Amino acid sequence: MDRVYIFLGLFATVLFLEATGGSYMISAVQSIERQFQIPSKLSGFLISASDISYVPTVIFISYLGSRGNRAKWIGAGTVLMAMAHIFTATPNFIFPAEQPKLNLTTIEETLLPAKLLSEADAKLEQFFEYQPIRDRIPSDLLSTDDTPFKVYEQSLYSLDEPLISQALHHMNLILSGDEDEKPLLEVLRKFVKNRHINTQEDFAIIRRAAIAPFTFCGKLVNDLRSVLTGSFVPFLDLKCHQKSSNVGPLLIIFTALLALGIGRTMPWSLGIPLIDDNVKKHSMPLYFACISFIRILGPITGFIIGSLANKLYFTTPTPQGLSPTDPTWIGAWWLGFLLIGIITILPSCILFFFPASSNSDKVMPTENETKPKKKNQLLLFDKHMDEKRSPEEQTLKGGAKAFLKSYKDVVGSKIYVGTVIGRILDVLAFKGYVVFLPKYLENHYGIPQYRVQLYMAAFGVFGFALGTITGGLITRKFKLNGRKVALFVLIVSTINTLMYLSKCFLGCHSIVNSVGLDGASTNFNYTRSCNMDCGCQGAQLFPVCDPSGNVYYSPCHAGCRHVSVLDLGSYNLEFSDCDCVPGKIVKKEFCHDNCSFMTVAFFVTVMIGAFIAGTGVVPGMLILLRSVPPATRSISLGLQGFLVSLLGTLPSPVIWGFIIDSACLVWEQTCSSRGACAIYDPIKLRLRMHLLYVAIRMISMFSDLYVLYHSKNLNILEDPDEDNEQDENEEVKRVEDIQLSTMH
Incomplete structure (x- = not known):
């Protein structure tokens, strides 16, 4: 089999596993917190660890890796990722933690009747x-x-x-x-x-x-x-005043994730240029689209593995009477890291020991030599990079000069600069929006969390993946080149921005919104004389309605003293003996809103928007790849990753979090302090979320216009080297035919 296709399969596999591990970490955080009693502020810091190491190392590793056997560099990076995943799981075994002991003495004493109640008088x-x-x-x-x-x-x-x-x-x-x-x-x-x-x-x-x-x-x-x-x-000793930081396990996990960040710098920045060297330029859009499609499927797999792992207890045997629905349940978070790490080892090792077809990969032909690439030969070394460095470059000072010159050549490209600025702004808008989208959908449209993830996967992720494939086919089919491909990217950005602008008008009056609006008259204090003694201060938001359609914050706030399971299959609940309700009964089934049409309309825009956005991925990446000298492609991808992570990925959730919190009406109380937001102002939330996104994307469109202006001579589908190579091959074949005829 052609070594190019073997490499493509292995490369797509490690990208898929990298994306799977990244999403799995999100599903494991809560169990890590519970096992090691790590505060949320530290667990949030853990999630950022891989980005912290990625940002300062990617520009150096992409530079050094581009000057060596790229398959070995990618293999080394993925081996490091595999080891990092396995190392992340080790604190479970090095620092075994007992299940937290709950001080339930007072509850049990309250449950036991006083002795005087047993007396006759x-x-x-x-x-x-x-x-x-x-x-x-x-x-x-x-x-x-x-x-x-x-x-x-x-x-x-x-x-x-x-x-x-x-x-x-x-x-x-x-x-x-x-x-x-x-x-x-x-x-x-x-x-x-x-x-x-x-x-x-x-x-x-x-x-x-x-x-x-x-x-x-x-x-x-x-x-x-x-x-x-x-x-x-x-x-308070259980959670709020838990001062143990568990430095040991935290240090191990943090170190492992730092290593993970270093490892993931290599596949993307080195693998794409390697593929670009080994396939025809007019076929590159299709190859890149297929690789991107496989990579996009990784996060879905990560969440599925997380769901399965969290249904298992972190140690054996499982305490009797404890179930995954219990707040003290600790899932087998370490199992997923082990599984992903072990599976990643095999393709990583194959890449690390990937055989070069011959040492001739490193030897540059002389002026009088013609050395065409053999059919099954895989160019592991950059064909545009001269391996024979000058003596000056081999010194520290000379190497530093060569390093700076390479990046100077990259940033000297106006098309590259414009493309990177646009990418930074796109990520700045999209990252924070997606992080808080589940919260928005739950509060604005009343969609349960488990359905939000399903809907986003079905309409968002797959729509984006199909768009990526389509974008690659369009680029190849219509031979988009020069300003045509830049114009295509601009059109995609414009349509996508308009789709998000339309979401500003897709509002509804959900049940959750009704609770917020009803509480405005009492300054959002839902405690009344009828529920004063019910202990509702820390009640979770669980809207229920009476037969007339009146909404209550929770059954507790309705004064309901009894709950009945009417149907075990559907978990249909009826709350009765409700002191604050004229009819004494409340149920979720009594609640009705007008959000059905708007919910469908919203996800139609999500599906269309994701598909449209996906079509711009392949041409956008090819513009970035072709806008710099061929010898600096890996460097350009590394620099782009550095800038996007530093200026886009890291600050985006913080900015969006501030915007989301600014629309809050009712805050939950945790440990005598303000916790998460329970109810938002629906109009402010909808407008601020989408107008912020649209504003950032409109600024991004100016960078697309800048790229369009400078892209007249941009060539993304045709490679002069291929034409020269074909002419040289024909010349060699003609000479060989003449020699053979002379011999005969």
Whole structure:
């Protein structure tokens, strides 16, 4: 098989694995935090470690690698990446961490009934002070109102539900004057007796309720939830006041990710020029499109591996009763790093030991020699680079001069400078937008997180990948060259900017937005007299509605003391005994918004925009590659990576984070301080996100115009070397034919 195709397969594989590992890190961060109790500010710093090492090293490695056997350099880089992934997993074994011990003494003591409740002369008021009873009895029954008795089954929080139902029945009879207190006291005594016997079972029920994605009116459950999330004052030692930095594992992971950043400088900056040397220039768009398509599939694979790994516990055996839905669950984060690292070793080693066809790769032909490239020969050394360096270049001073001269030749190209500026601005706009897009979709259109990832993969990633293939085919089919290819890139940028501008008008009045707008009249304080004693201070946003369509921040804020699972298959929930609701019942099914059409319209623009943006990838990269002298292609890609990472990738999330936070209406409270934003002003959020993106892209279009102006003589599809080589081959063949005829 042609060595060019073998290299292409190996190169595409390592690019795919590199992208897979990059996205997997995002899915592993939370489990790393839990195992080693690393604060979020440090885990965020970890994610940036590979960029920190990439930025200062890429310009040097791309320069040095371009002057050697590029396959070996790429192989060395990917071996380093493989080792870095494996090394990242080692703290799990070097620093084994026990599961955090939760101080649940107070919760358990509250669950146990006081001794006086077992005495014969216990009063009714004393029973009502017992928290499991107080949580289950509606506040209006504890006062003077008459409430009809209802029985609900399959409750998530049902401490002797039949006895509680009997107690409610007797309370109604007492309030109506048809019965005295004795039957009620008998029922409550039996309930208290069962609490002594079934304390552990009761605690398991409360624990299940505490890890549910919703909160309801139950102080015991909400106190336990606060313990698990670290926001409950008596248990600050669990999370909020955790001062252990775990320097050892953090240092290992940080060092491994630094090595990962150095390793990933080599494949892209050296591999693309190597392929460019070994394929016909008119075929390069198609090759590049296929490689980019495979690379784009990497992040999807990384998230899938992360999902599977996080369903496994980080050690064995799994603690009894613990599940992946539990806030204290620690996924097997290390497993994915090992898997990706081990798989990467094989193609990395093959590349590192990739055989040169002959030593002639390094020998430059003399003026009287004609040395055509053999059919199966793979040019591992840059054919435009003279390996015979002058004695002056071999000194430190001479090498530094050659290094600076190479970069001077690169930045001297007006087309290159304009292209890089445009790329920096594109990444500055796109990176931050994509990071916060899931949050925007959840808050603005009410789309659950798990669906957001699915929709973005289906409409965004695959649309972009198909656009990349299409762009390569268009470039080759229509032979875009010179100003034609620059004009094509400008048209793509213009259409893409217009697609994002159209999203400014795709607003809707979602359920989450309704909660925010309803809270404006009370300064976003959702606590009222009817839910004062429910412990809703740390309640998660879980909008529910009554039959009339009125929206409540959470079942807890609706004063609901009971939840029933109506359908286990669909997890259809009904919250009842709601003190703040006239009909006493709330459900998500009662909530209706007008976002269906706008959601479809939004993702149509996402699909079209991603496809259009993808068509510009191949011609844009070819413009960059052809805008510099052939001998400086690797250097140009390295410098571009340096500038894009430094000025685009690193600052973009910070800028966008500031813009997103500026539209916040309601902040969650974590550890007595402001946490994440729960509800945004929908209009401000929509306009600020998309207008910022459009503004940056419009500035970027000026760089596209600049490139268009200077690209009259730009040649991306035709290579004079190929024509000369063909003429030389024909001349050699003609001479050989003459010699053979003379011999005969």
